[in-house]
Amino acid sequence: MTDSRTATRDAEPTPAESASAASAVSASEQGTDPRTRFVIPLLLVSAFVVILNETIMGVALPALNQDLGIPLATGQWLTTAFMLVMAVVIPITGFLLQRFHVRQVFMAAMILFSLGTLLCFLAPGFEILLLGRIVQASGTAIMMPLLMTTVLNMVPPERRGRTMGNISIVISVAPAVGPTVSGLILQVFEWRWMFGFVLPIALVALVLGALFIKNVTEPRQAKIDVLSVILSAFAFGGLVYGFSGLGESSATAVMPAFVPILVGVLALAAFIWRQISRQKTDSALLDLRVFTSRQFTVSLVLLAVSFMSLFGTIILLPIYMQEVLGYDTLRAGLTLLPGGLTMGLLAPFVGRLFDRLGTKPLIIPGSIIVSAAIWGMTMLTENSEQWMVIAAHVTLSVGLALMFTPLMTSALGDLPRSRYSHGSAVVSTAQQLAGAAGTAMFVVVMANSTVAAAGEGFGPIAAEAQGIHAAFLVGACISIVTIIGAFFVKAPAKREGAEAPAMH
Helix, strand or coil, rough: HHHHHHHHHHHHCCCHHHHHHHHHHHHHHHCCHHHHHHCCCCCCHHHHHHHHHHCCHHHHHHHHHHHCCHHHHHHHEEEEEEEEHHHHHHHHHHHHHHHCEEEEEEHHHHHHHHHHHHHHHCCCCCHHCCCHHHHHHHHHHHHHHHHHHHHHHHHHHHHHHHHHHHHHHHHHHHHHHHHHHHHHHHHCCCHHHHCCHHHHHHHHEEEEHHHHCCCCCCCCCCCCHHHHHHHHHHHHHHHHHHHHCCCCCCCCCCCCCCCHHHHHHHHHHHHHHHHHHHCCCCCCCCCCCHHCCHHHHHHHHHHHHHHHHHHHHHHHHHHHHHHCCCCCCHHHHHHHHHHHHHHHHHHHHHHHHHHHHHHHHHHHHHHHHHHHHHHHHHHCCCCCHHHHHHHHCCCCCCCHHHHHHHHHHHHHCCCCCCHHHHHHHHHHHHHHHHHHHHHHHHHHHHHHHHHHHCCCCCHHHHHHHHHHHHHHHHHHHHHHHHHHCCCCCCCCCCCCCCCCCCCC
16 A cells, blocks of 8 residues: 555545535534434533543542551552553544444443442442542543544534534533532542542433434544554653652652653654554554644644643642642632633633634633733742632633633644544643643642752741742743744634645
8 A cells, every 4th residue: 555545545535434424514513313413512521520530539639548548659549540541541542433433432431431430439448449540541531532533523614613612621621620529529528429429420421322322433444553552551651650750759759750751752752653654554553644734733732831731730729728828628629619610611602702713813812811820820929818819720711711722623623534533632642741741840840949948948838838939930931832832823724624634
């Protein structure tokens, strides 16, 4: 098979793909098929529920450690293992979404998530709880690429903004409100009810999916490359584990953080080489030709920096409020709630504005607002009032809301239909890596600066405040990158995804 023939097949969908996609879009627009009309809302609700669990453990770890009688470093694996499994499974979803029907992939994801949630709810000890988190994560990893790929196949380009706005609620608001939800539950119930309240929702979604999910893509025969899967696991798993380890002290770390990061970098280089070689026969696990779109690449970089800001502040603000301001878990969670709600309320409106105005009129002011918010956080001290924290977080949420939907839609909308699943997997992988890197960056800078301040004679609270100030200062400097990059994002082409992308 020649490269030119492969490229032609990538650019042009098969008759079955075209017919399936056209039928799905037509039914969605006309509302003639209730099953088709029900697919995206059900996927949105399911994805929100599963992704909420990614950050729900943060404020619960102290209660868990005490109840299970485990040290802090051991309990941290409930979050670290979740992130590791996500990083390993997400790159495989590009293959899964090409090989199997949407309904099959959805059922597998929700069965895994429901089973994992049940294990967590019934867990008698740490080992079963950790196993449940791993099973949960394997289902969660599949949901976001599934959701984005389904939307791209069902929704025409001129209406994608509003739908991708709803996806922004899932990927940004769900992690943001996770600490709030867990704080509220832990105020009244024991830790296992964080899973007990989620389980019925997951089971209802599973049943509704079995009844109403309709296939909107045409699977093709594809073989999975085992070596690519192994390299992917070491590459993305190593990077996420290494970034997570940067925030641990040398006394609690299993190994120095640079070891898994180095392994991850080397495995990533081998993984990239393997994918490029297999693209010649159209058999790559993760098709890296998505990066031949300049629009996709630039938008992905800005998305990654934005996710670093989001996850960095999600981890840093609760530490600041509890360690410096002396808030309890519930008060800290409620302080972050207005920002999460703001992002959720704005996302659909931003989607509609994107359909009307395009990309730059939204992401340029959005990047400026994000940068201004983080610069504002550098002024938080041990004497700051609660309204100052809320104002800074809400401002950050407004800026991120203006950026997430346009950037995701611009990136994925510039790809041909044959690469939707791979593009969605790349975006989700970048989200995990950026989240881990952002968290590590903020925590490491905070920890080192806190130690330095303590050595200069600052008291414990004042030293912590100095460390948090330094972390936000670094984040604020990095946020300037998004302002510059926003001017390089072009308006997305208003075309069907089946057409060949413009090569930039």
